[in-house]
Amino acid sequence: MTFEKTRTITTDLLIIGGGAAGCMAAIMAKRREPKMSVTLLEKAHLSRSGCLAMGLNAVNAHLTEGTPQDYLDYVRRDNYGIVRDDLVLSIGERLNRMTALLEELGVPLPRDGQGNYIARSKRSIVMQGEHLKPLLARAVLAAGVHVENRTPAYRLLQTDDGRVCGAAGFNLRTGEMIVAHARAVLIATGGASGIYRPSNPGLARTKTWYCPYNAGSGLAMGLRAGAEMTSFEMRFVALRTKDVIAPTGTLVLGARMPQCNARGVRYVRQKEQMLGRSLTTCERLQFTIDEHRRGTGPCYVDVSGLSADEYRDLVESYLNMSPSIALDLMQDAGQPKTRIEICGSEPYVNGGHGMAGFWIDAQRRTTLPGLYVAGDVAGGAPKKYLTGCFAEAEMAVEHIIGSLNAEAGCASAETEAALREIRAPLNAAEGLAFQEVEARLQKIMEEYAGGSTQNYETSRDKLLLARRYLGVLDGHAAQAGAGDGHGLMRVHDTFDRILLARVLVEHLLARRETRWPCYQTRLDFPLRNDFEYGLFVNSTWRDGAVRVFGRNLDPPYGPVHLEGIL
Numbered sequence: 001m002t003f004e005k006t007r008t009i010t011t012d013l014l015i016i017g018g019g020a021a022g023c024m025a026a027i028m029a030k031r032r033e034p035k036m037s038v039t040l041l042e043k044a045h046l047s048r049s050g051c052l053a054m055g056l057n058a059v060n061a062h063l064t065e066g067t068p069q070d071y072l073d074y075v076r077r078d079n080y081g082i083v084r085d086d087l088v089l090s091i092g093e094r095l096n097r098m099t100a101l102l103e104e105l106g107v108p109l110p111r112d113g114q115g116n117y118i119a120r121s122k123r124s125i126v127m128q129g130e131h132l133k134p135l136l137a138r139a140v141l142a143a144g145v146h147v148e149n150r151t152p153a154y155r156l157l158q159t160d161d162g163r164v165c166g167a168a169g170f171n172l173r174t175g176e177m178i179v180a181h182a183r184a185v186l187i188a189t190g191g192a193s194g195i196y197r198p199s200n201p202g203l204a205r206t207k208t209w210y211c212p213y214n215a216g217s218g219l220a221m222g223l224r225a226g227a228e229m230t231s232f233e234m235r236f237v238a239l240r241t242k243d244v245i246a247p248t249g250t251l252v253l254g255a256r257m258p259q260c261n262a263r264g265v266r267y268v269r270q271k272e273q274m275l276g277r278s279l280t281t282c283e284r285l286q287f288t289i290d291e292h293r294r295g296t297g298p299c300y301v302d303v304s305g306l307s308a309d310e311y312r313d314l315v316e317s318y319l320n321m322s323p324s325i326a327l328d329l330m331q332d333a334g335q336p337k338t339r340i341e342i343c344g345s346e347p348y349v350n351g352g353h354g355m356a357g358f359w360i361d362a363q364r365r366t367t368l369p370g371l372y373v374a375g376d377v378a379g380g381a382p383k384k385y386l387t388g389c390f391a392e393a394e395m396a397v398e399h400i401i402g403s404l405n406a407e408a409g410c411a412s413a414e415t416e417a418a419l420r421e422i423r424a425p426l427n428a429a430e431g432l433a434f435q436e437v438e439a440r441l442q443k444i445m446e447e448y449a450g451g452s453t454q455n456y457e458t459s460r461d462k463l464l465l466a467r468r469y470l471g472v473l474d475g476h477a478a479q480a481g482a483g484d485g486h487g488l489m490r491v492h493d494t495f496d497r498i499l500l501a502r503v504l505v506e507h508l509l510a511r512r513e514t515r516w517p518c519y520q521t522r523l524d525f526p527l528r529n530d531f532e533y534g535l536f537v538n539s540t541w542r543d544g545a546v547r548v549f550g551r552n553l554d555p556p557y558g559p560v561h562l563e564g565i566l
């Protein structure tokens with residue numbers, strides 16, 4: 001494949017990324033404005049891509065009781081006081097309507113004898129979501145959306161006055177460069193995995209919690225175009241079953257089984273009794289790491305209390321989203337497991353569980369005119385999960401439809417420059433292999449920026465080394481080469497991950513306190529400091545450098561100068 005030919009698409013709305021948020025945005029746009037042309041660029045294949053590829057077994061954000069305000073109060077408390085209240089509340093107000101859309105798509109949501117959804121907690125219900133992604137994909141096609149599968153985008157296109165007017169990428173199957181001109185652009189490419197070394201090595205290295213092919217390219221595209229980002233330092237680390245990386249919520253919330261240390265002590269319950277309240281999501285991880293540190297790890301979920309029927313229900317529930325643990329649990333059907341080992345994943349940059357992503361307004365507009373975002377790529381609103389991604393897609397689409405006044409079209413010089421940059425690694429086929437660059441990136445981040453083997457802890461001096469080594473790596477990475485379309489994609493994914501790592505390190509340096517244990521732990525500033533750091537840490541990327549600054553917690557979120565980062 002030569003990637004010499006270019007195909008140009010002109011559309012009203014361009015959506016980049018066909019996962020939860022991108023698919024729902026496409027469906028909603030066509031349902032509300034059937035005459036509007038909608039084009040969706042998807043890196044993989046719509047029917048099984050992104051976080052939903054394996055399926056899900058719970059709607060993690062559905063209010064079984066309480067109000068949207070209660071949801072905001074919970075998210076703010078769990079997030080140690082820093083969230084965008086306006087964004088979280090706007091999500092809370094739409095959550096349950098989004099659940100109804102899931103049923104409308106044909107996703108089974110089991111109900112009890114009274115006809116109510118089966119609650120796992122005040123904010124979570126059971127879903128049999130193995131088929132969720134194919135059902136979403138089918139609805140997108142039925143709505144009349146133009147879909148380009150196997151087409152990753154890597155550059156945004158802008159008019160002279162800075163409006164985002166399209167994107168450029170390539171089609172892995174046809175070998176064409178793709179240029180899409182649009183009147184509005186919505187990025188929904190999810191968060192980023194692969195910045196830190198995966199906890200599974202060798203051939204199992206793609207067995208990660210977050211989708212291994214979500215490289216954070218939407219975030220990188222935005223940064224290159226000048227968009228403002230928020231809260232990268234609030235990394236997300238998932239507490240999961242060891243090796244197969246299946247969700248522990250299925251055991252702890254779904255089957256109501258306790259966490260215990262290697263000696264059988266129920267350390268979570270103990271801490272909760274001691275503190276007189278339930279633990280935050282960070283604390284569940286932090287206290288698990290503490291057990292290891294104390295020599296009483298590894299930790300487990302104790303499933304010895306399950307009856308044979310309950311054990312079978314557990315396996316079935318995992319079949320909806322994590323079949324590999326189902327195999328593990330059924331290895332010896334006559335001898336059910338009594339304990340399942342758990343551990344922390346590597347850290348991710350993610351705005352769906354955490355709150356790292358684009359800085360946006362209530363309409364999901366970024367700081368770049370013409371550019372909207374939704375889902376895990378959008379910052380400021382953690383714990384939005386699947387239904388929150390849908391809600392953001394709806395809000396973005398509502399605003400796009402109400403304000404579509406620009407003409408589609410981008411300057412040809414800028415388009416040519418973007419295509420040249422994307423093709424460049426093909427001219428260096430004998431250059432560095434992306435694996436070499438990726439391994440170096442992950443080693444730097446693991447050892448100096450708080451990877452899992454460092455108990456997620458870091459400090460100023462380590463971060464300064466990370467900054468220096470990443471700068472050197474960025475220079476060398478320019479020599480990375482690609483021999484085919486797949487290689488080209490992987491090289492660009494690696495470039496994007498390096499850019500995100502550089503921004504992440506500056507955010508970690510800027511927050512001189514420990515706010516979210518394990519997600520963001522500074523050994524040199526071990527305490528929370530509300531007085532100086534009760535603020536958002538935001539950044540932009542300009543002329544090859546990261547500019548970091550604070551923003552107030554309350555509207556209008558005025559900028560705050562951050563002292564002495566170095």
Ligand SMILES: Cc1cc2nc3c(=O)[nH]c(=O)nc-3n(C[C@H](O)[C@H](O)[C@H](O)COP(=O)(O)OP(=O)(O)OC[C@H]3O[C@@H](n4cnc5c(N)ncnc54)[C@H](O)[C@@H]3O)c2cc1C
Nearest residue numbers: 017019020021043049050051060153190352375376385386
């Ligand atoms: C393992 C796992 C389990 C989860 N379980 C639950 C659960 O049980 N309940 C719940 O409510 N939530 C759950 N979540 C959260 C929920 O799945 C995510 O919040 C949601 O899917 C994020 O949607 P998104 O559209 O932002 O990203 P995704 O759904 O990941 O979609 C991103 C899409 O963008 C595409 N893409 C990436 N880069 C490019 C590019 N450069 N060009 C074009 N396309 C690109 C990807 O291929 C993908 O299709 C889970 C998440 C994970 C990772």
